[in-house]
Amino acid sequence: MSLSRQEKIRNFSIIAHIDHGKSTLADRMIQKSGLLTEREMQEQVLDNMELERERGITIKAQAVRLVYKNSDDEEYILNLIDTPGHVDFNYEVSRSLAACDGAVLVVDAAQGVEAQTLANVYLALDNELEVIPVINKIDLPSAEPERVKDEIEDIIGLDAQNAPLISAKADINIDEVFEKVIKEIPSPKGDETAPLKALIFDSFYDAYKGVIVFMRIFDGTVKKGTKIKFMATEKEFETVEVGFFGPGRFIPCDELKAGEVGYLTASIKNVSDTRIGDTVTEAQRPTENALSGYKKVNPMVYCGIFPADGAKYQDLRDALEKLQLNDASLQFEPETSVALGFGFRCGFLGLLHLEIVQERLEREYNLDLVTTAPSVIYKIYMTNGDMINLSNPSDMPDPSVILKMEEPVVSAEIILPSDYIGTVMELCQQRRGEYIGMDYLEQTRAVLKYNLPLNEIIYDFFDVLKSRTRGYASFDYELKGYQEAKLVKLDMLVNREVVDALSFIVHEQNAADRGRKMAEKLKKEIPRHLFEIPIQAAIGNKIIARETVSAMRKDVLAKCYGGDITRKRKLLEKQKEGKKRMRQIGSVEVPQSAFMSVLKLDDE
Amino acid sequence: MDYSENNDLSLYIHVPFCASKCLYCDFLSFSDKNAYFEDYKKAVINEIKSFTNKQKYKVNTIFIGGGTPSLMSENFICDILECIYNNFHITNNAEITIETNPVTVDKKKANCFKKAGINRVSIGLQAWQNHILKIIGRIHTRDQFLECFNIMRNAGFDNINIDIMFSLPKQSENDWEETVENILVLEPEHVSAYSLIIEEKTPFYKLYEENKLDVVSDDIDRNMYEFVKKKLKENGYIHYEISNFAKNGFECRHNIVYWKRKEYAGFGLGAHSFINGKRYSNTINIDEYIKFNYIAETEKIGLRDSYAEFMFLGLRMIEGIERKSFKNEFGIDIDNVYKNEIEKNIKNGLLTDKNGVIKLTNKGIDLSNVVFAEFL
Numbered sequence: 017m018s019l020s021r022q023e024k025i026r027n028f029s030i031i032a033h034i035d036h037g038k039s040t041l042a043d044r045m046i047q048k049s050g051l052l053t054e055r056e057m058q059e060q061v062l063d064n065m066e067l068e069r070e071r072g073i074t075i076k077a078q079a080v081r082l083v084y085k086n087s088d089d090e091e092y093i094l095n096l097i098d099t100p101g102h103v104d105f106n107y108e109v110s111r112s113l114a115a116c117d118g119a120v121l122v123v124d125a126a127q128g129v130e131a132q133t134l135a136n137v138y139l140a141l142d143n144e145l146e147v148i149p150v151i152n153k154i155d156l157p158s159a160e161p162e163r164v165k166d167e168i169e170d171i172i173g174l175d176a177q178n179a180p181l182i183s184a185k186a187d188i189n190i191d192e193v194f195e196k197v198i199k200e201i202p203s204p205k206g207d208e209t210a211p212l213k214a215l216i217f218d219s220f221y222d223a224y225k226g227v228i229v230f231m232r233i234f235d236g237t238v239k240k241g242t243k244i245k246f247m248a249t250e251k252e253f254e255t256v257e258v259g260f261f262g263p264g265r266f267i268p269c270d271e272l273k274a275g276e277v278g279y280l281t282a283s284i285k286n287v288s289d290t291r292i293g294d295t296v297t298e299a300q301r302p303t304e305n306a307l308s309g310y311k312k313v314n315p316m317v318y319c320g321i322f323p324a325d326g327a328k329y330q331d332l333r334d335a336l337e338k339l340q341l342n343d344a345s346l347q348f349e350p351e352t353s354v355a356l357g358f359g360f361r362c363g364f365l366g367l368l369h370l371e372i373v374q375e376r377l378e379r380e381y382n383l384d385l386v387t388t389a390p391s392v393i394y395k396i397y398m399t400n401g402d403m404i405n406l407s408n409p410s411d412m413p414d415p416s417v418i419l420k421m422e423e424p425v426v427s428a429e430i431i432l433p434s435d436y437i438g439t440v441m442e443l444c445q446q447r448r449g450e451y452i453g454m455d456y457l458e459q460t461r462a463v464l465k466y467n468l469p470l471n472e473i474i475y476d477f478f479d480v481l482k483s484r485t486r487g488y489a490s491f492d493y494e495l496k497g498y499q500e501a502k503l504v505k506l507d508m509l510v511n512r513e514v515v516d517a518l519s520f521i522v523h524e525q526n527a528a529d530r531g532r533k534m535a536e537k538l539k540k541e542i543p544r545h546l547f548e549i550p551i552q553a554a555i556g557n558k559i560i561a562r563e564t565v566s567a568m569r570k571d572v573l574a575k576c577y578g579g580d581i582t583r584k585r586k587l588l589e590k591q592k593e594g595k596k597r598m599r600q601i602g603s604v605e606v607p608q609s610a611f612m613s614v615l616k617l618d619d620e
Numbered sequence: 621m622d623y624s625e626n627n628d629l630s631l632y633i634h635v636p637f638c639a640s641k642c643l644y645c646d647f648l649s650f651s652d653k654n655a656y657f658e659d660y661k662k663a664v665i666n667e668i669k670s671f672t673n674k675q676k677y678k679v680n681t682i683f684i685g686g687g688t689p690s691l692m693s694e695n696f697i698c699d700i701l702e703c704i705y706n707n708f709h710i711t712n713n714a715e716i717t718i719e720t721n722p723v724t725v726d727k728k729k730a731n732c733f734k735k736a737g738i739n740r741v742s743i744g745l746q747a748w749q750n751h752i753l754k755i756i757g758r759i760h761t762r763d764q765f766l767e768c769f770n771i772m773r774n775a776g777f778d779n780i781n782i783d784i785m786f787s788l789p790k791q792s793e794n795d796w797e798e799t800v801e802n803i804l805v806l807e808p809e810h811v812s813a814y815s816l817i818i819e820e821k822t823p824f825y826k827l828y829e830e831n832k833l834d835v836v837s838d839d840i841d842r843n844m845y846e847f848v849k850k851k852l853k854e855n856g857y858i859h860y861e862i863s864n865f866a867k868n869g870f871e872c873r874h875n876i877v878y879w880k881r882k883e884y885a886g887f888g889l890g891a892h893s894f895i896n897g898k899r900y901s902n903t904i905n906i907d908e909y910i911k912f913n914y915i916a917e918t919e920k921i922g923l924r925d926s927y928a929e930f931m932f933l934g935l936r937m938i939e940g941i942e943r944k945s946f947k948n949e950f951g952i953d954i955d956n957v958y959k960n961e962i963e964k965n966i967k968n969g970l971l972t973d974k975n976g977v978i979k980l981t982n983k984g985i986d987l988s989n990v991v992f993a994e995f996l
Binding site for chain 1: 632814815816817838839841842862863878884886891892893894899901919925928929932933968970985986987988989990992993996
């Protein structure tokens with residue numbers, strides 16, 4: 017008996033810890049499915065952004081359609097939906113998973129289950145997905161598949177006894193993965209005649225086609241000319257093109273029906289009209305209920321981004337606008353700083369998101385940037401009854417009109433080898449963490465639970481955690497809510513002038529320590545001048561730390577370099593150029609790097 | 621072109637070979653290309669011969685620098701000098717200098733140099749202490765330097781420079797004072813005292829980057845500089861350029877040509893010339909050079925850059941710049957170009973402007989790059 021259309025479709029994703037081999041397995045499956053010749057095979061087809069490849073992580077979800085002939089000689093369509101791999105993009109991950117019916121869980125045969133794996137497995141289970149464990153890298157000498165099987169059963173509670181033992185890299189047992197996917201993941205069961213109901217799991221802006229919306233069709237059919245409506249944004253468009261995802265390219269088709277995964281274009285100019293998690297339906301015949309789980313994502317971390325060269329302000333605006341086309345969660349608005357001139361206050365999902373945007377601006381748009389210390393949003397309750405959301409320390413009102421302040425707090429989970437529990441607890445304590453509890457996952461691994469103020473982890477928490485645990489800890493957090501805290505604004509004064517771009521908000525008890533470290537850092541960054549420069553940290557009028565950059569004593573070229581006068585001239589020109597690139601604070605020239613270096617206040 | 625008037629010219633010959641490279645040195649020099657000696661000599665001789673308008677000039681100074689010219693055979697040096705003598709008009713009292721390193725010169729070589737017309741030698745000592753010599757990658761000891769100095773004196777050289785360096789790694793203020801005091805005993809006519817510069821692309825730079833180099837603080841560096849200035853002055857030397865000191869009448873005329881923006885022709889690998897307002901630089905590729913492909917770059921110095929050069933070179937001379945010499949050179953009053961810059965530097969205590977002479981103050985010498993950069 018031949019199978020129905022939907023019975024031959026499987027929609028799934030691959031879940032893995034960062035280096036457990038997700039991309040390699042995806043590549044191998046693409047290659048095995050025969051849609052791609054060896055020659056077309058890029059090293060990692062799914063991760064097609066340069067930046068991602070270097071970081072080894074996937075930022076934007078993407079999808080690929082595989083055609084696989086199984087052992088019964090039946091041809092199946094397998095839609096593999098890729099997921100981003102970082103806590104900043106938790107929501108995107110959850111929407112990608114919601115588009116699937118099952119997931120392949122890849123676990124490294126040597127490393128075992130890691131924190132990040134856990135977080136995503138829970139997301140998958142929350143979405144009621146069938147999870148198929150697969151043990152990868154069994155060709156490694158250090159592989160312990162039996163131990164890892166037990167671990168999967170003990171920690172996650174999945175039956176792993178029949179998990180395929182594979183090596184994506186060495187091409188061992190990949191067919192078993194296909195067979196499992198076909199056998200164990202349920203096929204979609206939508207109604208293709210019902211009103212259209214499709215889930216957006218990604219979208220991006222294309223200069224020719226406008227926004228390309230990636231979606232999973234749950235019910236109904238969409239084709240060229242279908243008038244569609246995005247239910248959350250209530251925007252309506254007429255479909256121009258539909259299609260599915262070939263490896264590395266889009267393949268247009270006549271229509272997409274219930275159960276399928278594909279894309280549509282509709283001359284949409286703004287990516288923020290097509291929010292991830294929103295439901296696409298027909299404008300004339302809307303579905304009754306939108307798919308559940310949609311939420312609007314809000315930035316958690318803010319910082320100022322300024323062009324190193326003031327003349328590049330417009331270029332920076334253009335670049336941010338272009339990035340925003342593809343990244344609805346990036347927010348920005350103009351900001352003016354006395355020290356840094358014109359720039360933008362930008363909002364991000366988290367620190368990684370911030371770093372990625374910053375790197376893309378620098379790399380893809382060739383901009384030289386100065387970034388100010390990241391800040392969270394504080395709630396300030398005023399004596400006159402008003403409440404302000406404060407994301408820029410410079411805007412903090414005078415303490416005399418503030419009734420109380422609240423800061424965002426996250427609930428954090430740190431999974432780590434038990435040897436490091438002491439040092440990590442000490443770190444959390446230093447960062448004003450509130451201990452919630454600890455569970456042993458197995459004899460040598462534990463999960464520590466803390467409530468941590470967000471502003472304590474946006475500086476260098478990851479770095480310090482990594483160095484204290486030699487990279488063995490993993491960290492996951494979600495916003496818990498706001499709580500009252502005694503917060504103060506710390507100002508830095510260079511030669512007795514406040515440098516607004518260096519001001520930040522800090523807990524009272526940490527202010528002196530932070531101020532001292534900032535002053536020490538600045539002392540190292542500010543070159544000697546002809547005169548002595550005091551560097552001070554202050555809360556209001558009270559100076560809490562001071563360093564001094566002593567006057568310059570020597571700046572002289574001893575040698576004459578033969579008759580090479582051009583070389584001398586170029587050296588002097590470089591010196592003059594360097595001065596030009598500095599920021600003038602009163603009569604003091606401060607290098608751009610000073611603004612950045614204070615962001616990294618190492619604890620060790 | 622006016623052939624009747626004999627223009628002053630200085631000649632520089634570059635010898636890019638050393639027995640081994642010192643760890644701080646970024647000069648163009650090789651320690652592994654001895655096989656090139658003969659071809660290199662031929663190429664230099666050919667370059668000298670092919671210099672145009674030779675008859676237009678009279679040559680006042682010749683400087684054979686390197687590298688280590690004294691590493692070369694007597695013939696190498698003498699053949700090149702002979703070629704110069706055959707092709708250029710050399711004035712009677714021309715200053716002819718060779719740079720030397722201890723160990724590379726014996727009595728016979730020294731006598732030969734003298735006979736070939738060389739009348740000034742510069743000896744690289746750098747430091748008096750053997751352990752410091754070792755740290756900076758010198759191949760000689762203090763005793764070998766003394767032997768070299770004596771050989772030169774005995775060969776009849778009565779104009780000798782000694783190169784010394786301060787702010788070397790592991791060098792204490794005591795070490796530096798010992799170095800200065802000991803060379804004074806020898807009564808050299810000229811002393812060059814250089815503060816170490818950690819140049820990119822040197823082994824020292826790499827160590828510096830890795831935080832493995834004992835760097836002397838700026839404060840100690842300036843103490844050392846103050847000491848050498850004071851000590852040499854007490855002993856009758858004139859401090860005439862930032863790093864150079866001489867007994868009266870023994871100032872290095874060749875280097876003064878550079879500071880005063882006079883014309884010079886450089887021969888050899890990577891050598892520089894300044895003729896007719898243009899700066900030329902030779903190729904730094906030795907394989908190209910020995911194929912007689914000499915000039916790599918020509919740069920016409922515009923008016924603005926010429927002003928700047930005049931200032932940042934001229935101010936290196938301790939006597940300073942005469943206002944009228946600027947006017948003679950460019951036909952314009954210096955205030956029309958640099959009034960603000962001069963005033964700013966006077967205000968900062970880095971320059972003085974008295975009796976028609978603009979010069980660096982002591983503080984201005986220490987911070988001379990700050991001053992010079994203003995004139996660009």
